[in-house]
Amino acid sequence: xxxxxxxLVSGGMDSCVTAAVASGEFRLCLLHxxxxxxxxxxxxxxxxxxxxxxxxxxxLVLTFDYLSLIGGSSLTDRNLSVPSSEQESTHIPSTYxxxxxxxxxxxAVSWAExxxxxxxxxxAVSQDFPxxxxxxxxxxxxxxxxVNEGTKPGSNLSVRVPLLHMKKDEIVRLGISLGxxxxxxxxxxxxxxxxxxxxxxxxxxxxxxxxxxVADPIPYQKQPLMAGS
Amino acid sequence: xxxxxxxLVSGGMDSCVTAAVASGEFRLCLLHxxxxxxxxxxxxxxxxxxxxxxxxxxxLVLTFDYLSLIGGSSLTDRNLSVPSSEQESTHIPSTYxxxxxxxxxxxAVSWAExxxxxxxxxxAVSQDFPxxxxxxxxxxxxxxxxVNEGTKPGSNLSVRVPLLHMKKDEIVRLGISLGxxxxxxxxxxxxxxxxxxxxxxxxxxxxxxxxxxVADPIPYQKQPLMAGS
Numbered sequence: 001x002x003x004x005x006x007x008l009v010s011g012g013m014d015s016c017v018t019a020a021v022a023s024g025e026f027r028l029c030l031l032h033x034x035x036x037x038x039x040x041x042x043x044x045x046x047x048x049x050x051x052x053x054x055x056x057x058x059x060l061v062l063t064f065d066y067l068s069l070i071g072g073s074s075l076t077d078r079n080l081s082v083p084s085s086e087q088e089s090t091h092i093p094s095t096y097x098x099x100x101x102x103x104x105x106x107x108a109v110s111w112a113e114x115x116x117x118x119x120x121x122x123x124a125v126s127q128d129f130p131x132x133x134x135x136x137x138x139x140x141x142x143x144x145x146x147v148n149e150g151t152k153p154g155s156n157l158s159v160r161v162p163l164l165h166m167k168k169d170e171i172v173r174l175g176i177s178l179g180x181x182x183x184x185x186x187x188x189x190x191x192x193x194x195x196x197x198x199x200x201x202x203x204x205x206x207x208x209x210x211x212x213x214v215a216d217p218i219p220y221q222k223q224p225l226m227a228g229s
Numbered sequence: 230x231x232x233x234x235x236x237l238v239s240g241g242m243d244s245c246v247t248a249a250v251a252s253g254e255f256r257l258c259l260l261h262x263x264x265x266x267x268x269x270x271x272x273x274x275x276x277x278x279x280x281x282x283x284x285x286x287x288x289l290v291l292t293f294d295y296l297s298l299i300g301g302s303s304l305t306d307r308n309l310s311v312p313s314s315e316q317e318s319t320h321i322p323s324t325y326x327x328x329x330x331x332x333x334x335x336x337a338v339s340w341a342e343x344x345x346x347x348x349x350x351x352x353a354v355s356q357d358f359p360x361x362x363x364x365x366x367x368x369x370x371x372x373x374x375x376v377n378e379g380t381k382p383g384s385n386l387s388v389r390v391p392l393l394h395m396k397k398d399e400i401v402r403l404g405i406s407l408g409x410x411x412x413x414x415x416x417x418x419x420x421x422x423x424x425x426x427x428x429x430x431x432x433x434x435x436x437x438x439x440x441x442x443v444a445d446p447i448p449y450q451k452q453p454l455m456a457g458s
Contacts, residue, residue, distance in 0.1 A: 060295075060299070062294060062295045065291060065292060066289075066291045066336045066339065067339065069289065069291065070289070070340045070343045071343060072342070092381055097339075098338075098339045098342035098343055098380070099335060099338045099342055099379055100339065101379070102331075102335040102338065102375060102379055103335040103339060106331040107295045107332060109327075109328045109331065110296065110299055110326075110327045110328040110332060111295070113301070113327035113328055114299045114300060114301035114327055133378065133379050133380055134379040136378065139379040141378075142371065142374040142375040142378045142379070143379075145371040145374065146331060146368065146374075146375055147328075148371075149362065149365065149367045149368040150363040150365075150368040150371070150372075151327070151328060151362055151363075152325075152362055153362070
């Protein structure tokens, strides 16, 4: 029987494809974390549909209140607005949620330790937001060391980031080849009914589908990239 | 003006003394995390009293639901009983909460990053429970590297564990010398009104006070060590 793996599934395309990758080697335990982000209702709905499609061994939905309580990000603070793609600074965008991935990985590792799972997967992609410090290879390498030191001897838990160095069009193609349910995913930072098409996350996604030569199956308010292409 | 530091304060003696140590160099931002542990009401009460005494710049109380949802520890799972001190295995006791300190430090670092604080303090003591993997020096050293990699450039946040290699009687003496409000602290794993006096945490604490030659100011159901000494 395949070993278990905990996969962080936000409801977005990258984590959905990551789960599809993980399923080749592991039985899935899908973990979704609500953290007060603008689109959390839509993302939870996506998570539920993705889980229905991937039929995991277990699924767990958690609520983290602290990321919205501490503020500091336009994703969790309603007093800040989410910039359009072209307004994003190349440094650290306002959508960066401070040290979020460390909290998410910590919860995933805690659960994995109890389940005696052998891996924890996260769908981070370093090229998308090179300004996010907690999306870089060095961060995940360092986190693996924390896991080695901070879990029970013999846990042998590996931190896997299979899409880390992939481009969005490669991710679209990989997802399609694996039969990942991309139609259920949600990537927009701003809206929950129709994706805005203009925030950095929408633009990256649309570019990926365009380069892959495939239509994005989710509904958009406007698709400036597609219209202009 | 002194820089800010986030200090994790559970309500126990060690974190209270840690906060007193931190206050020599930093303005305090005290962080308490409720995680479904048996004595969380009493610990929150202790936190409030400690905060009243230490007069921090800021204080924040968070709730983590995941540690009790995933189970695996006698501190959070009411179906398991907390063993007495002499029943504790020398390996990994049932009171170990899987990878808990990584989750706590992650939240503390997220807050510190928003506040532009320069340090995060945790009151871990490695000798108390040598079986807890997330209380060892190597774990904290590895976590410092994750912080260096995963926070904004220029954050320069240091992870401080000032009591890590201290014995309990040294901690009692240090706390008294710094005027730490030990009378408000709570260490018992089992009870909220009178400390049980027999769980591993009570026994360690009582031994510390006994060796320091000082009476423990909190109420106990029984104090086998004191009675027999």
